[in-house]
Amino acid sequence: MKSSLSISLKLVLTMFLSAFVAYAIGLYSILPWWSFVITNFFIAILFGQKPINSFLAGALGIGLLWLVLILIMDSQNQHLLSTKVANILPLNGSYAKLIVITSLIGFLLGGFASLTGSLIRKPKEV
Amino acid sequence: MRLLSLLVSAVVTIALLIVLNTQLSIGTTKTPKLGYFLSPQQGFWKNAEKINDNFDATILSSDLKGNVDVYMDDRLVPHIYADHDEDAYFVQGYLHAKYRLWQMDFQTRVAAGRLSEIAGADKLSIDRFFRRLGMVYGAAQTEQYINEHNPIMKATVEAYTKGVNAYLKQLAPADMPFEYKLMNYTPEEWTPLKTYLFLMFMSYDLTGRSATADLQLTNTKEFLGYDLFTKLYTNQQDSLDPIIPKGTVFAKPSIIPIQPESADSLYFKKEGSPHSVASTQKSPEAPDKNNGSNNWAVSGTKTKSGRPILCSDPHLGLNLPSLWYEVQITTPTHSTYGASFPGSPAVIIGFNDSVAWGVTNAGRDVLDYYEIKFKDSAQKEYWYNGKWETTTNRQEIIKVKDSADVIENIAMTHWGPTMFDWHYQNPQSKGRNLAVKWTGHNASTGVETFYKLNRAKNYDDYINAISLWKCPGQNFVFASKNGDIAIKQQGSFVARWEHQGDFIMPGEDSSYDWKGIIPNEENPMIKNPLRGFVSSANQKPVDPSYPYYLGTAGSFPLYRGISVNKRLAEMDQITAEDMQHLQTDNYNVFAQVARPALHKFIDPEILSPEANRMIALMDNWNLYNNENEKGITVFKLIWDSVENAVWGDELAKSPIPLTKPESFVLLDQMNKDTNWVIADNIDTKEKVETLKDQVNLGVEKATKVLLQLERAGKLNWSNFKATRVSHLTKIEALSRMNLPIGGGVNIINATTDTHGPSWRMVVHLTDEIEAYGLYPGGQSGNPGSPFYDTFINYWASGKYYRLLFLPKEKLMANERTKWHIQFKTI
Numbered sequence: 001m002k003s004s005l006s007i008s009l010k011l012v013l014t015m016f017l018s019a020f021v022a023y024a025i026g027l028y029s030i031l032p033w034w035s036f037v038i039t040n041f042f043i044a045i046l047f048g049q050k051p052i053n054s055f056l057a058g059a060l061g062i063g064l065l066w067l068v069l070i071l072i073m074d075s076q077n078q079h080l081l082s083t084k085v086a087n088i089l090p091l092n093g094s095y096a097k098l099i100v101i102t103s104l105i106g107f108l109l110g111g112f113a114s115l116t117g118s119l120i121r122k123p124k125e126v
Numbered sequence: 127m128r129l130l131s132l133l134v135s136a137v138v139t140i141a142l143l144i145v146l147n148t149q150l151s152i153g154t155t156k157t158p159k160l161g162y163f164l165s166p167q168q169g170f171w172k173n174a175e176k177i178n179d180n181f182d183a184t185i186l187s188s189d190l191k192g193n194v195d196v197y198m199d200d201r202l203v204p205h206i207y208a209d210h211d212e213d214a215y216f217v218q219g220y221l222h223a224k225y226r227l228w229q230m231d232f233q234t235r236v237a238a239g240r241l242s243e244i245a246g247a248d249k250l251s252i253d254r255f256f257r258r259l260g261m262v263y264g265a266a267q268t269e270q271y272i273n274e275h276n277p278i279m280k281a282t283v284e285a286y287t288k289g290v291n292a293y294l295k296q297l298a299p300a301d302m303p304f305e306y307k308l309m310n311y312t313p314e315e316w317t318p319l320k321t322y323l324f325l326m327f328m329s330y331d332l333t334g335r336s337a338t339a340d341l342q343l344t345n346t347k348e349f350l351g352y353d354l355f356t357k358l359y360t361n362q363q364d365s366l367d368p369i370i371p372k373g374t375v376f377a378k379p380s381i382i383p384i385q386p387e388s389a390d391s392l393y394f395k396k397e398g399s400p401h402s403v404a405s406t407q408k409s410p411e412a413p414d415k416n417n418g419s420n421n422w423a424v425s426g427t428k429t430k431s432g433r434p435i436l437c438s439d440p441h442l443g444l445n446l447p448s449l450w451y452e453v454q455i456t457t458p459t460h461s462t463y464g465a466s467f468p469g470s471p472a473v474i475i476g477f478n479d480s481v482a483w484g485v486t487n488a489g490r491d492v493l494d495y496y497e498i499k500f501k502d503s504a505q506k507e508y509w510y511n512g513k514w515e516t517t518t519n520r521q522e523i524i525k526v527k528d529s530a531d532v533i534e535n536i537a538m539t540h541w542g543p544t545m546f547d548w549h550y551q552n553p554q555s556k557g558r559n560l561a562v563k564w565t566g567h568n569a570s571t572g573v574e575t576f577y578k579l580n581r582a583k584n585y586d587d588y589i590n591a592i593s594l595w596k597c598p599g600q601n602f603v604f605a606s607k608n609g610d611i612a613i614k615q616q617g618s619f620v621a622r623w624e625h626q627g628d629f630i631m632p633g634e635d636s637s638y639d640w641k642g643i644i645p646n647e648e649n650p651m652i653k654n655p656l657r658g659f660v661s662s663a664n665q666k667p668v669d670p671s672y673p674y675y676l677g678t679a680g681s682f683p684l685y686r687g688i689s690v691n692k693r694l695a696e697m698d699q700i701t702a703e704d705m706q707h708l709q710t711d712n713y714n715v716f717a718q719v720a721r722p723a724l725h726k727f728i729d730p731e732i733l734s735p736e737a738n739r740m741i742a743l744m745d746n747w748n749l750y751n752n753e754n755e756k757g758i759t760v761f762k763l764i765w766d767s768v769e770n771a772v773w774g775d776e777l778a779k780s781p782i783p784l785t786k787p788e789s790f791v792l793l794d795q796m797n798k799d800t801n802w803v804i805a806d807n808i809d810t811k812e813k814v815e816t817l818k819d820q821v822n823l824g825v826e827k828a829t830k831v832l833l834q835l836e837r838a839g840k841l842n843w844s845n846f847k848a849t850r851v852s853h854l855t856k857i858e859a860l861s862r863m864n865l866p867i868g869g870g871v872n873i874i875n876a877t878t879d880t881h882g883p884s885w886r887m888v889v890h891l892t893d894e895i896e897a898y899g900l901y902p903g904g905q906s907g908n909p910g911s912p913f914y915d916t917f918i919n920y921w922a923s924g925k926y927y928r929l930l931f932l933p934k935e936k937l938m939a940n941e942r943t944k945w946h947i948q949f950k951t952i
Contacts, residue, residue, distance in 0.1 A: 026167035029300035033165040034143055051131070069166035077174035081304075081910030085170055087859035088308075089157075102164040102171075105146060109161065112139040119132035 011053045018043050018061030018110065023069075036062055037113040044117025051118045058114025063107030070099055149310055154248055158308050173304045173910040181945035189216055189288045190951035196221070197937050198945040199930050202905035202913045205454040205943075207934045212285035214455045215471040217949055219289025219316070222451060226468035226907040227293070227313060228303040229447045232854055234320045234469060237261050237327035242526040244311045250524065250532060251407040254550055257522040257534050259337060260543045261330065264567045265322035271569030272322075279574050283318045286471040290316035304909055305855065324469035325573065329566040331413045331442070332598035335681075336493035336627075337545075337562065338412035339785065341554035343678065344495075344629040346784040348398035350776065358773075358787040361679040364794065365719075367691045369601060369613065369667040370650045371657065377648055379673035381621040383641035392632050394625070398556065409552045416871060416881045417442055418683060419486035420709070422661035422690060423605040423613070425654065430699045435890045436605035437705050438475050438484020439883040441876045444851040446861060446915060448903030450474075450885045454931060460581040463931045465885045465901065472576040475885060477897060477931075480583045481606040482889040486662045488599035488615050491622070491677035492565040494640075496541045496633030497558055503548060505537040511635050515540065541633060542567055553782045561633060563640070565618045570596040585610045585653065592616045593646050601662035607891045613660035614651035615667045619644045622675040644674055659694040663687040663874075684790050685872040689715045693874075702890040702898060708874065709886055710924035712751040716789070716872040717761050721745075723796040724764065727821035737829040740764070751875070753844035753868040760841075762870075763832055765789070768824030772817070843868055847879050851902050851918060853909070860909050862902075867922040875924075888926065898926035 021043065022036035040058045049057065074082050074095065082095035091097045146161025163169045181198055192209040194217045199205065204221050208214035222230060235241055239253035239261065256262075272279050294313055306312060347355045366372075386393075419440040426432040442449060450465035455473065464476015475484050501507040507514040517537040524532040537544040545562045546555040571594050578591030588604045592614060595602075599617025604610070620627065621642045631638040650667040652660060665687030666676055676682070692715070693708055721744065730738050740760050747757020769792060777784045796817060835841045844866050853860035869875030869882065876882055882902075890896040902921040906913035920927065930942060937943055 023167070026165075029168050029298045033162045033168040034147060037139065037143060066166050070171055073166065073171045073174050076176040077910060078177050080177075080912060081170060081174040084859045084909055088857060098164075102166070105161060105164055109139070109142050109146065112135060112142060116132065116135040116139050119128060119135055 008049075008053070010047060010049055011057050014043060014047050014049065014054070014057040014114075015061040015064075017047075018058050018114065019065040022062055022110070023065055034109070037109060040110050040113040041117040044114040045120055048121045049118055051115055054118030055111045055115040058117075059107045059111025061114075062110025063103050066106035067099070067103040070102055074099065156246075156310075159310055162310075163307055168300045168307075170304055170307055170910070172300045173307075173908055175906075175908060175911040177912055181947065184948045184950060185220070185292075186950050186952045187216070187292050188952050189285075189292060190949060192951055194949035195934065196947040196949065197934075197943050198947065199937075199940070199942045200944050201452070201916065201927060201942075203452045203454070203930070204947070205456070205930065205932075205937050207456045209458065211457050211459055212281060213949070214457050215282050215285040216289035216292070218453060218455065218466065218471055219286040219291075220293045220949075221289075221453070222466075222468040223290040223293035223316070225905060226447055226451060227297075228305045229854065229907050230290075230316070230320075230324070230469045231313060232305070233327055234323045237265070237323040237330070238320075239522070239524060242524055242532070244309055244527060246527045247529050250526060251552075252410040253524050254407060254532075254534060255410055255552075256330075257524065258536055258543060258545045258550055259330070259334070259562060260545075260564065260567050261323065261326050262522065263520065263543060264329070264564075265319055265326045267567065267569040268322045268325070268571070269319050272571060276571055276574065279571055279577065280318075282471050282577060283321050283573065286321065287316050287318050303907065309855075321470050321573070324467060325570075326566060328467075329598045332417055332487045332600075333490075333492050333564070333566060335413045335415065335417075336491055338409065338554065339678075339680070340493070340495050340628070340630065341556075342783065342785045345398070345554060345556065345780070345782060346777075347629060348396075349780050349784060352395045358791060359678070359680075359785070360791060363666065363679055363682070363684050363790060365688065365790075366666055366669065366684060367688045368665060368669050369615065369660075369662045369687070370652050371655065372669045374652070374668070376650075376668070376672050379621075379648060380645055381642040381674075383621050383623040383626065383674070385623040385626070386637040388632075388637070393629065393638070407550060407552050409554070414443060414881050415680075416876065416878060417487060418489065418664035418876070420661075420663045420686065420690060420874060420876070420883075421484040421486045421601065421603040421613075422659060422694060423482075423603050423611040424659045424694065424697075424700050424705075425605075425611045426609050428658040428694075428698055428700050429890075430701050431890070431892060433607065433891045434605035434609060434611050435700060435702060435705050435888065436477070436482040436484060436603060436611075437709055437888050438486075438603065439709055439886045440475065440485065441882055442884040444849070444880055444882055444884060444902055446851050446853045446903055446909075447907035448884065448901045450901045450903070451905065452899070452901075452929075455580070456934070461931075461933075462580040463897065463929060464887070465899070468907075470573060470576075472573065473580050474576055475887060476580075477889045477891075477895060478580060478582070479895065481579075481588060481604065482891060482897075483579050483582075483588065483605075484603045484887065485600040486603075486664055488601055488617055488619075488667065489664055489677065489681040490599050490615075490617065490619050491627045491681065492597060492599065492618065492620060494563050494620075494627040495545075495560045495630040496539075496563060496638070497630055498539060498541075498544060498547075498561050498633045500537075500547070500559055505544065505547060508537075508539055509634050510540070517544070539633075556782075558630065560630060565597045565620070568596065568618065570618075572596065584608065585612060588612070589614070601667070603660060603662065605889070605891055607893070610654060611660050612651065612653040613662060615649050615662075616646065616651075617649075619649065619674070624675050626675060628678050648674075657695065661687070661690050661694060663690050679790070680785070680788055683872065685716045686874060686876065689713060689872075689874050702888050702896055705888045706898060706924070706926050709883070709888065710869075711874040712868045712870075714749050714751050714758065714761075714870070714873055716793075717747075717749050717758070720765060720789075720793055721749075721761065723793055724768070724821060726796060727818045728825060729818065729822055732822055733825060734829065736833060737825050740829050740832050741825065751843060751868045751870045751873050753842070753866050755843050755868070756841045758843045758870070759835065759846045760828075760832055763828040764825055767828035767831075768792075768821050771820040771824040771827070843870075847877075849877055849879055849882070849922075851915070852880065862915055862918050865902075865918065865922045867924075883921075886921070886926065895931055897929040897931060899929050900925075900927050
């Protein structure tokens with residue numbers, strides 16, 4: 001059986017679950033910033049999906065969570081700090097690039113964490 | 127297949143995680159942990175403050191005796207109303223921490239020699255310098271003294287400490303200041319020692335220049351030979367307008383310091399011995415030579431209102447966050463407003479409902495080196511007064527990030543710590559064993575001076591408050607509502623014979639020791655002078671009839687004081703606005719004298735057309751260092767170039783940097799002796815250059831640079847000067863660069879590229895107190911806050927804010943009052 005992407009309710013639900021749990025855990029800054037790697041991993045183990053679906057659920061869950069949070073904080077701040085950081089990092093002062101890079105980090109790390117979890121389960125036929 | 131995929135996926139996940147959670151090295155710096163730094167719930171995004179945020183809050187603490195109300199005005203200045211003094215200082219600590227935590231931490235780390243702990247081995251030299259200089263030692267002396275003898279100050283500093291720590295206890299890691307996240311470390315608890323370390327830092331900033339200057343001057347004397355040295359490094363300042371007017375009669379001195387008989391051979395004419403240099407460490411930059419300030423007070427006889435006006439503007443490095451934090455503190459015992467130091471309780475420069483005060487640096491020499499003869503490299507014994515004395519060992523441990531601890535073993539002598547020995551040398555110390563004696567090492571209750579000034583009601587209270595002041599020596603200016611004005615240079619000043627302490631002194635016997643500390647009553651001071659004003663601008667406090675030696679002329683800028691006194695003498699019917707104009711005055715008194723002096727030698731016939739064009743620009747200039755003037759740029763580059771031409775070849779032959787002679791020395795010679803032989807460039811053996819040759823040569827060399835500047839559009843003064851207010855890490859993105867402001871060295875508006883009026887204050891002692899002030903920064907130290915650099919534009923354009931100083935009910939109702947922070951005791 002080919003493992004191809006099929007947008008299912010399960011994908012969407014695990015995406016929201018990953019995001020929600022990551023956000024809730026993230027409220028406790030005593031825990032490390034990468035705690036979502038652990039939670040994504042376990043969510044993927046619990047809710048078996050095709051690996052590609054799992055990757056996307058985890059990637060979009062974290063990537064979009066981060067994007068939304070950042071867009072809110074950044075616009076409330078009128079890009080004051082993001083512009084400065086985009087000058088400290090070699091981004092030529094572009095806060096847009098900074099937002100993209102940040103979201104990309106969440107996307108990739110969240111995705112691979114979920115992918116790893118999904119590959120631990122025994123392969124299931126859909 | 128699946129197992130392989132699993133392994134690959136796991137490896138990628140872990141690899142990503144590691145890269146994003148590690149500081150990556152780029153050159154000498156490290157990036158932040160990128161995943162952490164960019165994460166929305168913990169990283170820098172959390173410091174992106176909402177514009178138009180609401181700062182109302184309620185804070186509960188069992189450390190408070192009563193409730194405290196804090197009202198924030200629209201500049202984010204807190205007005206603290208407390209029923210108990212200690213509660214006010216608790217809240218001051220809390221607010222300092224809330225708005226300036228990282229700065230407090232960073233500045234005390236520098237003083238404590240703990241930069242390597244967060245920044246790595248690169249900073250080790252600097253840390254070792256401060257440890258060996260005795261910064262921690264001095265702070266510990268003060269802490270011990272206050273704990274044993276001064277219960278009120280102990281309680282004050284402890285209350286302040288509790289306030290800082292109360293803020294820290296409730297601080298979630300996600301809300302840590304930006305710089306901690308950038309540099310990857312975390313805040314630590316505040317202690318009273320840190321407050322004393324901060325005050326040591328100010329002592330170093332204002333008196334520690336000697337630690338470098340004394341070595342450099344000794345090396346210069348040895349290099350040039352004493353006879354040539356005395357010609358170029360004279361202390362005679364004929365045009366001096368001292369702080370205490372010329373002709374004032376001074377009391378007979380109670381100490382008569384006499385130069386030891388051996389001084390000629392062992393001190394003045396001593397030649398440098400060829401020591402091998404064990405290792406050379408980088409030194410931190412010596413405190414800026416321009417660290418200084420202006421202050422003055424005009425009496426009611428010269429003001430429009432008949433009430434005195436007091437002004438104070440300290441000149442320090444221009445940094446973000448600013449050294450200063452504005453605050454009002456009102457308790458049943460007193461009500462005061464002014465600039466405070468994050469790191470210390472009380473108001474430092476300010477006013478209360480009866481008096482106003484301000485400070486400028488005295489610049490007196492209070493730090494000396496003594497050369498030590500150790501018995502051997504174990505350094506347990508040293509030769510003193512005919513026998514071997516024992517040293518004690520002081521161990522300081524320096525933690526180094528990503529590396530092993532470094533242990534400093536410092537041999538403590540009766541003079542003070544052995545700063546340089548075979549363990550630690552820099553290019554200036556030339557292999558010598560040197561112990562350092564510094565008034566900064568002695569316990570001082572400096573914080574009590576401010577505590578008392580905050581509560582002073584009259585002249586007697588002011589004198590009483592400053593009588594405790596030891597280090598760094600300051601010129602305290604004073605004015606009161608009831609009409610008194612006064613100025614006193616106060617500190618622990620050493621009773622010196624002429625030139626004692628300019629150079630390294632022999633440390634093998636007591637004959638070169640300090641002869642005593644000048645009693646307070648003999649320190650220069652004046653009250654209600656006939657001329658109707660008092661002032662200081664770091665010039666020598668007295669004329670040569672004063673019976674004690676002050677230090678080398680290089681420590682006492684000559685020209686700003688001349689400008690200030692000339693203007694104050696001329697002025698009448700003075701208003702607060704007139705004083706604002708004076709504080710921001712750009713007139714160049716030095717150029718007024720130097721330009722015609724240059725013209726005695728400038729020969730248009732031998733100069734190129736472009737050089738003549740530049741000379742014309744300089745001549746058409748109105749002598750004001752205003753931002754758009756070009757003539758000042760031309761003048762400055764020409765003068766610097768002429769100085770280089772005259773001094774250059776002599777000094778450049780030295781492998782280590784030497785002290786440059788003062789500008790007034792060259793200026794005096796230009797006015798007196800057009801055939802001065804020192805101008806001879808010894809590299810060109812055929813002819814003997816005269817001053818005329820050197821001046822015209824200097825003009826041509828300057829012209830080359832000026833033409834380049836002109837082409838780049840940088841000939842006008844503010845573009846050339848490029849004044850900037852730099853973040854403490856020097857990161858440009860966090861700094862404000864290229865500010866449109868004039869001024870400069872020797873100017874009342876003493877703004878150079880990195881240095882200038884770090885606080886400007888004008889206080890008109892009317893019944894309501896009409897006060898104005900600002901500093902080039904903002905009340906919030908958070909680069910993500912709109913309050914980070916709020917005042918900089920106003921400051922650059924010479925404007926001022928009206929300072930709100932009101933009783934609680936009036937302040938609550940004021941239209942500028944925006945937020946309320948309630949502290950409640952539980």
